[in-house]
Amino acid sequence: MSFTMKIKLAYLLFFLCLCTGCNTTQGKFKKVEKPNILILFLDDLDPNFGCYGNPLVTTPNIDKLASEGMLFTKAYAAATVCSPSHTTLFTGCYASTIGAPNHRSNYINKLPEGYHILTQLMRNAGYFDVNFKSNGNRMYNKLYGATAKTDLNFDRGKPENNLESGKEVFNHLQIIDPTNIATYFKGGEWGKKEKNQPFFAYANIETGKKHGFIPGRAWAKENNIDIDSTQINIPPYYAGTDEVRSVLTASMDAVSHVDFEVGKFLKALENEGLDKNTLVILASDHGATLPRHKQQLWSTGLKIPMIIRWPNHIKSNSINKELASIIDIAPTCLAAAKAPIPETMEGLNLIDLSTKEREFLFATKDGMGGVFDVSRSVISKKHQFIYHYYPEIPFTANGYAKRTLSFKSMVKLQKEDKLSPLQDIYFASNKTDAIELYNLEKDIDQVHNLAKNSAYQNLVDRYKNVLVKWQKQTGDTIVDARKLLGVTKIPIGTMVDDVLGVK
Structure with missing residues (x-):
């Protein structure tokens, strides 16, 4: 091999070492440190x-x-x-x-x-x-x-x-x-x-x-x-x-x-x-x-x-x-x-930090304790939109919610009609509103449901469209439980297995 060829080969090996990260003194590949x-x-x-x-x-x-x-x-x-x-x-x-x-x-x-x-x-x-x-x-x-x-x-x-x-x-x-x-x-x-x-x-x-x-x-x-x-x-x-x-x-x-x-x-x-x-x-x-x-x-x-x-x-x-x-x-x-x-x-x-800022997040609520329910939420920096597909199902439909996620004193007050309208929402026999929209910047406790105000109908429609688009993209198909069960309202306590036909 000529001297010129040896020089070229040496340069080639040198650049290969640079590219692969090998250690020329030990003849081993240098591992990239991971956390x-x-x-x-x-x-x-x-x-x-x-x-x-x-x-x-x-x-x-x-x-x-x-x-x-x-x-x-x-x-x-x-x-x-x-x-x-x-x-x-x-x-x-x-x-x-x-x-x-x-x-x-x-x-x-x-x-x-x-x-x-x-x-x-x-x-x-x-x-x-x-x-x-x-x-x-x-x-x-x-x-x-x-x-x-x-x-x-x-x-x-x-x-x-x-x-x-x-x-x-x-x-x-x-x-x-x-x-x-x-x-x-x-x-x-x-x-x-x-x-x-x-x-x-x-x-x-x-x-x-x-x-x-x-x-x-x-x-x-x-x-x-x-x-x-x-x-x-x-x-x-x-x-x-x-x-x-x-x-x-x-x-x-x-x-x-x-x-x-x-x-x-x-x-x-x-x-x-x-x-x-x-x-x-x-x-x-x-x-x-x-x-x-x-x-x-x-x-x-x-x-x-x-x-x-x-x-x-x-x-x-x-x-x-x-x-x-x-x-x-x-x-x-x-x-x-x-x-x-x-x-x-x-x-x-x-x-x-170069990751593109996202405009929306999504969240799901489905069956718990085997009890059927379906709701979805869209969240932006300023607003939260919630859609309840079956508002006839109360928030406390499942046993865990009734047992662990309920204040006994508030249940008593609810029966005596002594809760405020806001306090009553969670303990009521059904979800008060099928659609909810809140301003997260001005209404931290989510007291005012903007979906009830006709002035916000365009914003409600926008979030509806965002939700539907996301569902189509991700394959989030909502089961038509009323049609499957042959009812106009889902009975409280309906099990997920009954809706999905699982035996």
Whole structure:
């Protein structure tokens, strides 16, 4: 080989090394460093932390997380209850798009062709995937540490790690001791992680749910941070009864308790030297376990906290005022992992500031506790539009709503005709209005339904068209239950199985 040819070959090899990122001194390919990813998914919580403007709660850990990253002021759930919301998290799609919007249902055995579950995609990207579960009994799991709950509406399978979840979708389950955070990110399953392999970890924390209210109140008192119930501001859609005030106070003390549990994971990351290269995403699946919140499409049921921290990638103390959704979490994780995002995913990459601003978000409400219902919502920065396909079905049609999401004192007042018109809406025997439209900037408590005002008819029609267009694009077909059942009004308590013809 001539000297000239050798020179050309040397240059060629040099440029190949530049293109492929190989290490010429060691003769090995240099791996592109990927961040660890930790999702802290909080069940049943409003954006009710100090960093979101609540001065009564004690949330130093979550507030610090927000100060070190990006806080989203317009983040929403894509569904009103646990399983369809968790389904949107792990697929990056609306639950209706994949045909799985009904709560804890198994009407589809697997995802439609072309759709993917996040855990598998992260494994494909080289990640060690791990779910967390606290030791101890079931109630202990719900109140401290993490529950291992995934709660997907497809291929649910036999309940494995959590009675509310069904089939496990993580390859690894880390059993943690909430009294010893040294068990969080080392020992146990972590021994199976390859050296330098990035992890994709998920912790579902249920401390703020209804079963955590009373223990949360007790915990707050033990730590001298309990809230004075006289300081609670009762929203206009609630009556000012002793029961209402007591429950709202306990719910906020439970929020402080949640912060304590979140702090354990953040401190454990720091102790293991993992915090600097870990993308942390904190969010809730929907609103609080309170009437007019959980299970409902009002903003109280959909607006959630969302905070993202990624050192050296996301500027600290950032405030994001764009529309964000739970469906965005999956593509955001994949983007951070430098993994391809399936075209079927409907969410956006939240850490890409060049991402086109979206004009609308959508949310679904379907059957819960097996009881049939269908409503949809369109959300913009300024307005929320809600369409109830079966207004004859009351908001409290299912047993869980009657039992857990109702104030007994307000039910009594409703029977005595002593509630205000706004307070009566939730407890009435049917939905007062089939169509609702609210100005989210001027009417935070959603008191004034603009759809009743003829002056807003053009705006109502616009949102109707937006909804119909989205439904056609995503295949969200609303079943004609009245025709199928041969009735003019759907009877209260009609089961989803009866409408769908499932035996």
